[in-house]
Amino acid sequence: MANEMYRIGPYQLSNPTILAPMAGVTDLPFRRLCHRMGAGLVVGEMLTSDISLWNSTKSRHRLRHDNEVTPKAIQIAGGDAEMLANAAQMTQQLGAQIIDINMGCPAKKVCKKAAGSALLKDEALVTEILHAVVAAVDVPVTLKIRTGWSPEQRNGVTIARIAEDAGIKSLAVHGRTRACKYQGEAEYETIRQIVEAVDIPVAANGDIETPEKAKEVIEFTGAKAVMIGRAAQGSPWLFREINHYLANGEHLPTIDRKEQAEILLDHIKQLHEFYGPVMGYRIARKHVNWYLKPVGADREFIKMFNSIESEADQLKTISNFLS
Incomplete structure (x- = not known):
């Protein structure tokens, strides 16, 4: 289902x-x-706007976009307009085709630096910040926000209007x-108000874990797309399930164990x-945990899996478990 309305530049x-x-x-x-599983846009991990920190191993991996799917969307975070504008220019030079600004992250270490949702x-x-970043680059700039600072200060509509003007x-x-x-349940009323207040496309995010929920949220808010976060961990096929349901009003057949195994093994x-032998097996652990918990992996299995320190043994263990 191509969404004629969701256009970014x-x-x-x-x-x-x-x-x-x-x-x-x-x-x-x-x-x-x-x-590959149907996401219409994928956005890279958040990069700090302090480019002096880009030489760390973590940032170097985050900056890798070889054989990237297009458009390449890179997210930056910070609290200083000049630094963010500079970081945006650098990411454009590195091939970013869309630059996303993070004003949605609630993490303490991000907020205490007056960045993210702070x-x-x-x-x-x-x-x-928004005027500085938009003026600094030739590529579209997008923004991720929350509905406000606190339930008493839901200023999402004001922020959305500022964003559109910028x-x-x-x-x-x-x-x-x-x-x-x-914590608690996501509320979509503010998202609906934001959709009504601006002419730029809005994606609704928060607690969208099933095709039915995606449809319900789109219908309620008027958003042109849904953004999926935690629900995609261990279930990347959720994108194609949602796309199919939105387009046809019916469910795809449940993914079978064989295809799940192929996807997981290829992912590992x-x-x-991507990461090399040591970081590779360490990072694979959390993904395997997300994939296998819903299909019956107990704490003992996960503990055993987390002690494995080679790619071959990880792959063999998963194959045996899933077969």
Whole structure:
């Protein structure tokens, strides 16, 4: 289902599903996989706007976009307009085709630096940052926000209007405030108000775990797409399931064990290839945990798997478990 309405600058999304940027999760192997599974857009892990820190191993992996799916979307975070503008220029030079600004992350270490969703408190600074970044680059700039700073200060509509005025091309809105973190249920009323307040496309984010929920949220909010985060961990096929349901109103057959095994084994191989032998097996562990818990892996199995330190043994153990 091509969504005629979800356009970011020159880029038209092939599907109304977007992979949310998640630090430590949406690396290049996972982005490629989710794109193959139907995500209309995949966004890279958050990069700090302090480019002096880009030489760390973590940042070097986050900056890798070889054989990247297009459009290449890179997310930056920070609280200083000049630094963010500079970081945006650098990411454009590195091949970014869309630059996303993070004003949605509720993590303490991000917020205490007055970045992420902490910025929502300071509308003047938001205005300064968005104008500076949009002016600094020739590619579309998008923005990820929450519905506000706290349930008493849901200023998402104001922020959305500031964003549109600054030239932001699309918005992703998580249906919680900074104070809510990931607790309680996401609320979509504010997202609906934001959709009504601006003319740029809006993606709804938060607690969208099934095709039915995606349809319900799109119908309620009027959003042009849904952004999927934690629900895609261990279930990357959720994108194609949602796309199919939105297009046809019916469910795809449940993914069978054989295809799950093929996807997981290929994912593990890609992680080893990307990160190398030591980081590869360490990073594979959390993904395997996400894939296998829903299909009956108990604590003992996970503990045993987490002690394995080679690619071959990881692959063999998963194959045996799934067969």
